[in-house]
Amino acid sequence: xxxxxxxxxxxxxxxxxxxxxxxxxxxxxxxxxxxxxxxxxxxxxxxxxxxxxxxxxxxxxxxxxxxxxxxxxxxxxxxxxxxxxxxxxxxxxxxxxxxxxxxxxxxxxxxxxxxxxxxxx
Numbered sequence: 001x002x003x004x005x006x007x008x009x010x011x012x013x014x015x016x017x018x019x020x021x022x023x024x025x026x027x028x029x030x031x032x033x034x035x036x037x038x039x040x041x042x043x044x045x046x047x048x049x050x051x052x053x054x055x056x057x058x059x060x061x062x063x064x065x066x067x068x069x070x071x072x073x074x075x076x077x078x079x080x081x082x083x084x085x086x087x088x089x090x091x092x093x094x095x096x097x098x099x100x101x102x103x104x105x106x107x108x109x110x111x112x113x114x115x116x117x118x119x120x121x
Contacts, residue, residue: 021040021041021042021044021045022041023041023044025045025048026044026048030054031044033053033054033055034054034057036054037054037057037058037061039054039057043068046068046072047068047071047072050072050075050076051075052071052072052075056075056081057071059080059081059082060075060081060084062081063081063082063085065081065084065085065088070084073094074094074097077094077097077098079097083107084097086106086107087100087101087107089107089109090107090108090109091109092107
């Protein structure tokens with residue numbers, strides 16, 4: 001029984017180590033850049049998979065946008081950090097921003113748009 005428990009503990013330990021994200025696929029320079037931004041290996045790998053560099057992440061972080069899902073979604077829709085911030089500040093969702101950008105529009109606060117609609121009635 002002791003042998004079984006020992007084997008089980010070793011197996012659990014090894015599987016935990018194997019599932020931990022690593023820096024293996026990155027250069028020392030890239031690792032240092034991610035660490036300078038305060039990003040761990042798991043998140044750095046996730047950003048890298050979505051073509052977000054440490055420098056690009058730094059642009060988002062400088063605008064106080066640090067939620068990974070938000071950054072990945074807006075970046076994936078070809079918005080820069082600055083453009084995304086402008087659309088978000090206007091109260092637009094990503095889908096609304098994509099639709100409006102496709103129409104050649106720029107972000108303005110939704111309240112301004114709705115006020116101007118009221119004035120034209």
